[in-house]
Each structure stands twice: as C-alpha cells, then as structure tokens.
Amino acid sequence: MSILIFTIYLSIIFITFILMEGVAWFLHKYFMHGLGWFLHEDYHRSSESRFEKNDIFGLFFAILSFLLILTGFLSGFDIRLAI
Ligand SMILES: [Zn+2]
Helix, strand or coil: CCHHHHHHHHHHHHHHHHHHHHHHHHHHHHHHCCCCHHHHHHHHCCCCCCCCCCHHHHHHHHHHHHHHHHHHHHCCCCHHHHC
C-alpha cells in the first residue's frame, strides 16, 4: 500500500469519526432531549431495570446500520474496499 493510499484511508477514518461524533452530539442535544425525550428520559434517571426505553435508540441505529451494510453488500459493493 502506497503512502498516498494509506493517507487517504487514514483521512477517511478521521473525517468519518469527526462527522459521526458531530451527528451523535447533535442528535443527543436536539432530538433526544427534544422530540425523543419520552424515550430518552429514563437514561438520565437511576433505575434498577435491566432495560430502558432509551435502548430503542441503540436498536434503531443498529438495525439501520445493518440494513445499509446489507444493501451495499447486495449491490455489489466490495466490503474489502472499506477495510
Ligand atoms: Zn441525554
């Protein structure tokens, strides 16, 4: 792997990380503490319960990620390009 390709991959990883954290911050501040408060509220309160309504957010984004990866895979995207 050339230094140029390595630098491009490293830049993609870094930019993805920054954007992902920005989106997570934005969603937490403006959606979860806004419209999604009825699901997110129990996350900020102590509870003995094993599950919280807030877990729905994690489940939603896990399913969304799975579907996007599956869609890319079924469309012929070579997953080795992402590694
Ligand atoms: Zn919160």
